[in-house]
Amino acid sequence: MKAQYKVMKPDMGVFMISSRVTKKCHIQATKDLKGVINGSRAKLQAGVHPNLELRQEWKELGSENFTIEILEHLDYQEDKEQADYSDELAILQMEWEEKLLKDGWQLYKKRIRAE
Numbered sequence: 001m002k003a004q005y006k007v008m009k010p011d012m013g014v015f016m017i018s019s020r021v022t023k024k025c026h027i028q029a030t031k032d033l034k035g036v037i038n039g040s041r042a043k044l045q046a047g048v049h050p051n052l053e054l055r056q057e058w059k060e061l062g063s064e065n066f067t068i069e070i071l072e073h074l075d076y077q078e079d080k081e082q083a084d085y086s087d088e089l090a091i092l093q094m095e096w097e098e099k100l101l102k103d104g105w106q107l108y109k110k111r112i113r114a115e
Helices: 002-007 031-045 050-060 086-102
Strands: 012-018 024-030 066-074
Touching: 012 031, 012 050, 012 086, 024 031, 024 050, 024 086, 031 050, 031 066, 066 086
Parallel strands: none
Antiparallel strands: 012 024, 012 066
16 A cells, blocks of 8 residues: 555645625645645634735635636656646646636735735
8 A cells, every 4th residue: 555655646736715795816836736725715714824915815705605626637747756736736826827817717926924
């Protein structure tokens, strides 16, 4: 089982947290969709998410007025042992941001709280 765990690869891609009320969204690309989505949800519930604007609206509007959805998966390259997909994920995120802006969405400001 340990060997199997070591070769498991988490799903990569882009997800969106969106407000049903304001038509604003937060887009994030990640190498671990499930883990980061769960972490984002937990941070929002605890009031410690790093995106201040999203965190404030989550608090004001309530979690029931938000959806979290995966927009696109990024597949691992079968023919090479690429370890870092950061560039591909960044490009994918920019493409989704542009597409959503054209569709009338607003993005939550990327301002984050200072640690």
